[in-house]
Amino acid sequence: xxxxxxxxxxxxxxxxxxxxxxxxxxxxxxxxxxxxxxxxxxxxxxxxxxxxxxxxxxxxxxxxxxxxxxxxxxxxxxxxxxxxxxxxxxxxxxxxxxxxxxxxxxxxxxxxx
Amino acid sequence: xxxxxxxxxxxxxxxxxxxxxxxxxxxxxxxxxxxxxxxxxxxxxxxxxxxxxxxxxxxxxxxxxxxxxxxxxxxxxxxxxxxxxxxxxxxxxxxxxxxxxxxxxxxxxxxxxxx
Numbered sequence: 001x002x003x004x005x006x007x008x009x010x011x012x013x014x015x016x017x018x019x020x021x022x023x024x025x026x027x028x029x030x031x032x033x034x035x036x037x038x039x040x041x042x043x044x045x046x047x048x049x050x051x052x053x054x055x056x057x058x059x060x061x062x063x064x065x066x067x068x069x070x071x072x073x074x075x076x077x078x079x080x081x082x083x084x085x086x087x088x089x090x091x092x093x094x095x096x097x098x099x100x101x102x103x104x105x106x107x108x109x110x111x112x113x
Numbered sequence: 114x115x116x117x118x119x120x121x122x123x124x125x126x127x128x129x130x131x132x133x134x135x136x137x138x139x140x141x142x143x144x145x146x147x148x149x150x151x152x153x154x155x156x157x158x159x160x161x162x163x164x165x166x167x168x169x170x171x172x173x174x175x176x177x178x179x180x181x182x183x184x185x186x187x188x189x190x191x192x193x194x195x196x197x198x199x200x201x202x203x204x205x206x207x208x209x210x211x212x213x214x215x216x217x218x219x220x221x222x223x224x225x226x227x228x
Contacts, residue, residue: 042220104156
């Protein structure tokens, strides 16, 4: 089965805890992205990576961290420094070969309790 | 700040009508343009993309691009209740500036197709 796999789909976090969202792809895409979406809002870019061992901050990187040790994997850690982490988190992949078309995983819902 | 603007809606059309969704963008050097559909509680899925001025048709969907006016639209013919969703416009910025891997998204237009 191919595509982009995000896990977990639903996650509850207590305040002050760090959590890590997993994103794995077998599409052989170079670029990977993390977006955040709040109810009724658009997509906001958190981090993105074009190649292994390199990544750049997006528009709302504060309180988040990522790593890109393998082409297939781009985990996102939501740290306790993120003041309002409850949101829908979307991982995406893409390649310039297709004009920078990006494809999304199914998303992860994070709720802080 | 590169911007992509969409009417938030909701846009309501009767079943069988043509739905017209519009998007404007600020970066004149933008290279490619995308439409995504997002059902409530789900992730966005790609409907179609367009690179060149003019129309591009795929089934009931037509994307229209006018780079001079910095305007891209999506027409949905014979609208069905299953088309009810939020439609996101995304723009690939100009290839200069090293941002060629980042799409800029609009906030989306909510479309409701009434039976």
